[in-house]
Amino acid sequence: MITSAIIPRPLARLPWRLIFLVASIASFGLIVLYSAAGGSVQPWAIKQGVVFLFFLGVAVGMSWMSEATIKSLAFPVYGVTLVMLIGVEALGFVSKGAQRWLDLGPVRLQPSEFMKPAIVLTLARFYELVPAAEIRKWRAIWPAAVLLGVPAFLILVQPDLGTCIMVVLCGVTVMFLAGLPWWVFAAPAGMIAVAAPIAYQFMHGYQKKRIDTFLNPESDPLGAGYHIAQSKIAIGSGGIWGKGFLHGSQSHLDYLPEGHTDFVFATMAEEWGFAGGVLLIAAFGLVIRWGMKVSANSRTRFGQLAAAGLSATIFFYVSINLMMVMGLAPVVGVPLPLVSFGGSAVMTVMLCLGLLMALERQQRTRSGLAG
Numbered sequence: 001m002i003t004s005a006i007i008p009r010p011l012a013r014l015p016w017r018l019i020f021l022v023a024s025i026a027s028f029g030l031i032v033l034y035s036a037a038g039g040s041v042q043p044w045a046i047k048q049g050v051v052f053l054f055f056l057g058v059a060v061g062m063s064w065m066s067e068a069t070i071k072s073l074a075f076p077v078y079g080v081t082l083v084m085l086i087g088v089e090a091l092g093f094v095s096k097g098a099q100r101w102l103d104l105g106p107v108r109l110q111p112s113e114f115m116k117p118a119i120v121l122t123l124a125r126f127y128e129l130v131p132a133a134e135i136r137k138w139r140a141i142w143p144a145a146v147l148l149g150v151p152a153f154l155i156l157v158q159p160d161l162g163t164c165i166m167v168v169l170c171g172v173t174v175m176f177l178a179g180l181p182w183w184v185f186a187a188p189a190g191m192i193a194v195a196a197p198i199a200y201q202f203m204h205g206y207q208k209k210r211i212d213t214f215l216n217p218e219s220d221p222l223g224a225g226y227h228i229a230q231s232k233i234a235i236g237s238g239g240i241w242g243k244g245f246l247h248g249s250q251s252h253l254d255y256l257p258e259g260h261t262d263f264v265f266a267t268m269a270e271e272w273g274f275a276g277g278v279l280l281i282a283a284f285g286l287v288i289r290w291g292m293k294v295s296a297n298s299r300t301r302f303g304q305l306a307a308a309g310l311s312a313t314i315f316f317y318v319s320i321n322l323m324m325v326m327g328l329a330p331v332v333g334v335p336l337p338l339v340s341f342g343g344s345a346v347m348t349v350m351l352c353l354g355l356l357m358a359l360e361r362q363q364r365t366r367s368g369l370a371g
Helices: 016-036 045-062 067-091 111-129 142-156 161-178 183-201 205-215 226-237 264-297 301-325 343-370
Strands: 093-095 098-103
Touching (some): 016 343, 045 343, 111 301, 142 161, 161 183, 161 301, 264 301
16 A cells, blocks of 8 residues: 555555556557557557556546536536537548547547546536436436437537447436436337438448448458458457467458557457456456446445446447457447557546546545544
8 A cells, every 4th residue: 555654645645556557558558559560669659658648647637626626617518518519510620531620730639539528527417406306307307318419419420420329328327327217218219229220321331331241241251341350350369368479460461450449459369369358358347346436435426427427438438349349339430448549538538537536536535534
């Protein structure tokens, strides 16, 4: 246990076990990216390392925020993010056929990433304000549906199906935990199931292709099904212990597309095998378990809902990516946080962890005062 006798008391109050665990996941990710580049820190590992260290510092800084401050920022942050999403539609930067970024000169922002933690905080704050006796009434349902539906629609038309799904899942998690009646979730699910064939007709061509490939990967093994086929080959060929560091043939011979981003788990599994995959998943599981413990220990409704929603955000990142690379879900462009190359997922996850550390720190402070 780290005490103030070793380091200053404010730093001793940080959850160092969590920080070391997250840093270990990120460090393992850098090793995978180093291998994916053929044994070089360029062009991915060095950039990823700098981004992680920056946002780790941001998360540590955020850990000193009070719960009252977080609550006061929930609606304003949601409003600013929503305005940025609207700005994307009007002034957004187009890349790879999608309009998802705001180009602000030296900085290029993807507002949809900010919406993941923002929707969690906003709905947690909303349901804290709703009296317990009103929670199952319509007046507690439609405002939340609007708060969630508007940004989800704006993200969907960018188009960014993966992020849209993430935002909806995060919001629905908070709504479910708030105690809304089951029919609120069952009715839309039934409507979506009925409307799915119609909605399919209005999807973009690449989105249709992803669904077709998911349902029948062998229908186009050298085209749309190539990613999934090569991902399964890479994961399967790793066996129990893997082929060894820097010995992944699928990734090094460029058979595996996007082996440093969306399909980085396949790159890792080929070299580190089933054992490496289990350890990585277990590490993420410990992070999510810590976040849910923060939720369970919270004495306020906002803290409970916010911590659970933020933990769920990390869970959905990991679970969707793993199902995607294993062919259990369509490819929707959700990266594996802290491991896949790219600053957006690192930023989002570290913002979530920073908020969780702030809530956890306040819990310990209250416990100390009570003692």
